[in-house]
Amino acid sequence: MLKTVSSPTSGEARDEMAAEERRMRVQLAEFYHLVAYLGWTEMIFNHISLRVPGPDRHYLVNPFGLHYEEITPDNLVKVDVEGNLVEPSDYPANRTGFALHGAIHEARDDIHCIAHTHTTPISAIALKEGGFTYDDFYGAQLFGRVGYHAFEGVTVFADERPRMVASLGDKNVLVLRNHGIAVGERDVPRTFWLLYNAQRAAEIQCQAGMLPGANTPLTDEVRHRSAAAAEELIAGDAFAAKLFEAMMRKVRRDRGPLWARDTGTDRLE
Numbered sequence: 001m002l003k004t005v006s007s008p009t010s011g012e013a014r015d016e017m018a019a020e021e022r023r024m025r026v027q028l029a030e031f032y033h034l035v036a037y038l039g040w041t042e043m044i045f046n047h048i049s050l051r052v053p054g055p056d057r058h059y060l061v062n063p064f065g066l067h068y069e070e071i072t073p074d075n076l077v078k079v080d081v082e083g084n085l086v087e088p089s090d091y092p093a094n095r096t097g098f099a100l101h102g103a104i105h106e107a108r109d110d111i112h113c114i115a116h117t118h119t120t121p122i123s124a125i126a127l128k129e130g131g132f133t134y135d136d137f138y139g140a141q142l143f144g145r146v147g148y149h150a151f152e153g154v155t156v157f158a159d160e161r162p163r164m165v166a167s168l169g170d171k172n173v174l175v176l177r178n179h180g181i182a183v184g185e186r187d188v189p190r191t192f193w194l195l196y197n198a199q200r201a202a203e204i205q206c207q208a209g210m211l212p213g214a215n216t217p218l219t220d221e222v223r224h225r226s227a228a229a230a231e232e233l234i235a236g237d238a239f240a241a242k243l244f245e246a247m248m249r250k251v252r253r254d255r256g257p258l259w260a261r262d263t264g265t266d267r268l269e
């Protein structure tokens, strides 16, 4: 949960915010490495953004030109809602790349983290008129949580932003038709869980579509119940955090330190 300090004038408040930002930089860098580990990257493209603590609407995001495996807590750039740098960096701003994220962050104060991917199963679902079917275990959990946005071109121009926000509405998953997906939640672990859910639903739907015979459909009542149970599961702090931390232990066991001086325990200090 973000700590919002309304008047960060005291040194103590500033120190607390700096420590909180450091913790978030580590966790966001971990998320990039986890997405790379799972094979969900698109070379140097796509982004995961995260709001930093404090009253300003500032966000951390990957600099353009680095693979997700090259992201560290320190090379994440800090930008405003338009994607302009708000702190000096070795890397330039990438306003075009941040446009989709900025539009959602600006409109949805409850969404602090947004992950955007183009994996093949996700892009296949985004290509289909019907989108997600909500009939498999993971798809059912997304029922009622997905908005659909029509493709207007590879770049999000200013005039598309309100239409994109309207397409998302009060949902947490935005299928970018003919393109990919953006999922947003209140923090990194919950966003990872939602992204995982969408990825698995897409993989299963794609595989099932290649098998002969009809799918077994679920009723809307069962889909609703599944989505409600999934939301309840991540309402508390434990579930998504435990899952994320277990996955990061797995990534570090397999890959070793993720960046220079990565102790794997930064977050616990």
Ligand SMILES: [Zn+2]
Binding pocket: 046, 116, 117, 118, 179, 180
């Ligand atoms: Zn994209």
Ligand SMILES: [Zn+2]
Binding pocket: 046, 047, 048, 097, 100, 101, 116
């Ligand atoms: Zn993006």
